[in-house]
Amino acid sequence: MYVAVKGGEKAIANAHRLLADRRRGDRSLPGLTIAQLIGQLGLAVDRVMAEASLYDQSLAALALKQARGDMIEAIFLLRAYRTTLPRFGASVPLETGRMQVERRVSATYKDLPGGQLLGPTFDYTHRLLDPDLLNETAEVEEPARRDGEAEAVMRVSDILDREGLIEPDGEMPEDHVPGDLTREPMEFPMPRDLRLQALARGDEGFLLALGYSTQRGYGRTHPFVGEIRMGLVEVEFEVPELGLTLSLGEIRITECQMVNQFKGSAKAPPQFTRGYGLVFGQSERKAMSMSLVDRALRTGEFGEDVVAPAQDEEFVISHCDNVQATGFVEHLKLPHYVDFQAELDLVRRMRARHKPAEETTEHEEAAE
Amino acid sequence: MNTAFADPDHAGPPDAGEEKARRKRDLDLLARASRAELEDLWNGLDDKPAHQRLRGPETGLVMVRGRIGGGGSPFNLGEATVSRASVRLADGAVGHAYRLGTDRRAAELAALIDALAQDAGRRAVIADRLLAPLAERLAAEAAARAAETAATKVDFFTMVRGED
Numbered sequence: 001m002y003v004a005v006k007g008g009e010k011a012i013a014n015a016h017r018l019l020a021d022r023r024r025g026d027r028s029l030p031g032l033t034i035a036q037l038i039g040q041l042g043l044a045v046d047r048v049m050a051e052a053s054l055y056d057q058s059l060a061a062l063a064l065k066q067a068r069g070d071m072i073e074a075i076f077l078l079r080a081y082r083t084t085l086p087r088f089g090a091s092v093p094l095e096t097g098r099m100q101v102e103r104r105v106s107a108t109y110k111d112l113p114g115g116q117l118l119g120p121t122f123d124y125t126h127r128l129l130d131p132d133l134l135n136e137t138a139e140v141e142e143p144a145r146r147d148g149e150a151e152a153v154m155r156v157s158d159i160l161d162r163e164g165l166i167e168p169d170g171e172m173p174e175d176h177v178p179g180d181l182t183r184e185p186m187e188f189p190m191p192r193d194l195r196l197q198a199l200a201r202g203d204e205g206f207l208l209a210l211g212y213s214t215q216r217g218y219g220r221t222h223p224f225v226g227e228i229r230m231g232l233v234e235v236e237f238e239v240p241e242l243g244l245t246l247s248l249g250e251i252r253i254t255e256c257q258m259v260n261q262f263k264g265s266a267k268a269p270p271q272f273t274r275g276y277g278l279v280f281g282q283s284e285r286k287a288m289s290m291s292l293v294d295r296a297l298r299t300g301e302f303g304e305d306v307v308a309p310a311q312d313e314e315f316v317i318s319h320c321d322n323v324q325a326t327g328f329v330e331h332l333k334l335p336h337y338v339d340f341q342a343e344l345d346l347v348r349r350m351r352a353r354h355k356p357a358e359e360t361t362e363h364e365e366a367a368e
Numbered sequence: 369m370n371t372a373f374a375d376p377d378h379a380g381p382p383d384a385g386e387e388k389a390r391r392k393r394d395l396d397l398l399a400r401a402s403r404a405e406l407e408d409l410w411n412g413l414d415d416k417p418a419h420q421r422l423r424g425p426e427t428g429l430v431m432v433r434g435r436i437g438g439g440g441s442p443f444n445l446g447e448a449t450v451s452r453a454s455v456r457l458a459d460g461a462v463g464h465a466y467r468l469g470t471d472r473r474a475a476e477l478a479a480l481i482d483a484l485a486q487d488a489g490r491r492a493v494i495a496d497r498l499l500a501p502l503a504e505r506l507a508a509e510a511a512a513r514a515a516e517t518a519a520t521k522v523d524f525f526t527m528v529r530g531e532d
Binding site: 049050053054055058059082085086087090092093094096097102110111116118119143148155157168169170176178179180181192194196201232235237241243244246247249255257280 | 450
């Protein structure tokens with residue numbers, strides 16, 4: 001039952017005013033600029049873009065500032081903003097093979113065309129807090145450079161594909177139109193393209209935990225990182241009024257090709273199987289987790305039994321969206337006075353039947 | 369991309385295919401110009417033509433698609449903000465522009481420049497003042513990124529241990 005109750009306007013207005021004050025913090029310190037957030041908390045901005053499913057660094061940084069650094073609140077803000085904009089259309093699919101690579105590593109081949117390019121990574125750091133960063137004016141060295149002809153950075157999946165040792169890139173039926181879960185309600189079972197869209201915007205922590213669970217034996221897939229690459233790719237868009245495909249600029253993305261244990265059948269010789277991860281921004285943990293979960297969710301294709309949470313499509317896809325999840329969890333704090341009154345009444349009646357009536361305590365009277 | 373930007377001064381015969389290719393190269397470059405670079409060119413023109421807005425400038429979304437496995441069927445990765453504008457100059461030339469982001473003024477300036485560049489004389493000025501230096505800046509930035517990345521390439525070596 002819903003009963004309208006009025007009141008609280010003044011408290012709400014003052015709470016929001018207080019929020020603005022706490023967000024600003026100590027007035028003797030300079031306010032954060034959007035450029036500072038993009039430049040110095042870039043990976044936080046990337047995560048907001050990835051899980052909001054909207055690539056725009058400035059808006060993501062604004063959302064982060066407005067949310068006082070609360071990632072899910074920032075993601076929520078950006079998701080809400082995107083609903084106010086018209087859609088011009090869909091891009092030409094990104095060509096990650098033509099990426100301007102800023103990082104590329106493979107755990108399956110030591111020497112491969114293009115080499116192991118570490119890029120700006122936390123790997124091999126000692127995870128010791130750096131007191132130099134306490135000083136905001138400390139000088140930082142310019143990056144080292146190595147000039148010379150850049151080698152083409154070949155896909156690891158293409159290397160394995162030459163010998164037919166790995167399944168091909170995923171193909172949907174010829175007349176398949178890519179599904180869009182922002183436009184159509186979800187239905188299960190879900191085709192792989194829709195699952196990938198859901199995973200690409202899914203919560204990093206949730207996907208990380210699920211990916212980890214497959215490694216610990218809950219739906220084991222024997223993964224190897226065939227390749228992780230991060231860098232800039234062009235976004236191309238067909239412009240009908242010009243009859244041209246224009247390049248609208250570059251976005252930074254992270255791609256993970258997970259190579260998993262082989263499958264074969266009476267008809268087909270054994271081949272490595274694959275999981276795929278693609279994420280806005282620099283986010284290797286998310287891309288890796290996504291590729292582990294993508295592979296785990298392909299049980300149906302490989303005739304595997306669904307024995308673990310990471311393999312349960314409806315469970316994974318229905319719970320990976322943190323905006324949906326937070327909406328339902330956080331709604332519990334909204335007034336449920338009437339529902340609770342009903343429960344209170346019920347439990348009292350049950351207790352009354354359970355014990356003699358004269359034992360009614362002062363507490364119960366006080367709650368009336 | 370880099371090859372497409374290699375020659376902004378390209379001046380081929382007035383062939384329709386050539387003109388289309390020229391326009392694509394210019395528009396791809398204009399999408400990467402900063403607002404300041406576009407403003408500088410526009411403010412530096414001594415005879416700014418009268419023009420009207422045909423559409424926008426407006427901001428919307430483009431659904432960015434990836435491919436399953438990197439090269440398979442397309443899937444919807446997520447959206448990106450895009451701003452676009454279409455303008456018509458007094459002489460009838462129509463210009464269009466699209467760029468990532470929410471800078472509608474930059475999109476409108478780019479559309480104006482696209483319209484202007486359909487006149488060969490104007491195009492030469494635009495190439496000289498904006499497109500050539502812009503292509504140079506972008507190439508230098510890409511080269512710097514590539515060199516910085518190359519410096520983090522692992523050179524493996526093997527430790528030989530023990531006798532023979």
